[in-house]
Amino acid sequence: MARVSADERRRLLVQAAIRVMARDGVAQATTRSIVAEADMSLGTFHYCFRSKEELLEQVITTITSHTLAPALEVIESSGTLEEKLRGGLASYWQHVLDNPDEHRLTYELTQYATRNPALAEFARKQYRSYLDAHTEVIEALGASAGVTWTVDEAVLARYVTAIVDGLTLLYLNEGDTEMAGAAIELAAAQILALAGTSPTA
Incomplete structure (x- = not known):
């Protein structure tokens, strides 16, 4: 995806997490499913969030x-x-x-x-x-x-x-x-x- 700030990446990941959890349930919302929803890499998630x-x-x-x-x-x-x-x-x-x-x-x-x-x-x-x-x-x-x-x-x-x-x-x-x-x-x-x-x- 286009280069964006760390704050914007966090915002996009949070919005993706909300969509995934609302659609599939919290238990099914893995980090992989969230980054896929946000069209980001798994490494981006760990860069933006400690846990x-x-x-x-x-x-x-x-x-x-x-x-x-x-x-x-x-x-x-x-x-x-x-x-x-x-x-x-x-x-x-x-x-x-x-x-x-x-x-x-x-x-x-x-x-x-x-x-x-x-x-x-x-x-x-x-x-x-x-x-x-x-x-x-x-x-x-x-x-x-x-x-x-x-x-x-x-x-x-x-x-x-x-x-x-x-x-x-x-x-x-x-x-x-x-x-x-x-x-x-x-x-x-x-x-x-x-x-x-x-x-x-």
Whole structure:
């Protein structure tokens, strides 16, 4: 392939890994199948990544960014707290509806890691990245809307992670778009109820 930077090679390998894992399953996603998908040599993989675990961490980081970046864009735009929160959730949920296989992959990765001793820390790191992403969203919401939260932000981040993770998994297995949308609306209302007043009020 044409000469590209190491960062670009890593990005292309991660995207190839996502496609292979979503299509064939995590267990079938060997380094050889991933480099074949990316049209690269096996040596390129080992040059870009120290281990398969490092690649998997980048897969999760990439998938998380697919939903985090658009949500933050909504949150940091103009509007009320309610508009920002509902808009951010809607942005995430639309990605679930448009890319169900990508989200199924995240759950498969968790189960794969917990059954593989060599990846013992991966699931912990995976959910740490979710908590970090939701903490960033919560902080951005508070700052952009000028409010504080009535509960500790670390606790709220775990609450939001549990809600989003649970509703996503339920939808992926149940497939009821209407009911999933109603549950997302309920989650938004509950989170809004945890918003306090402006610290300068």
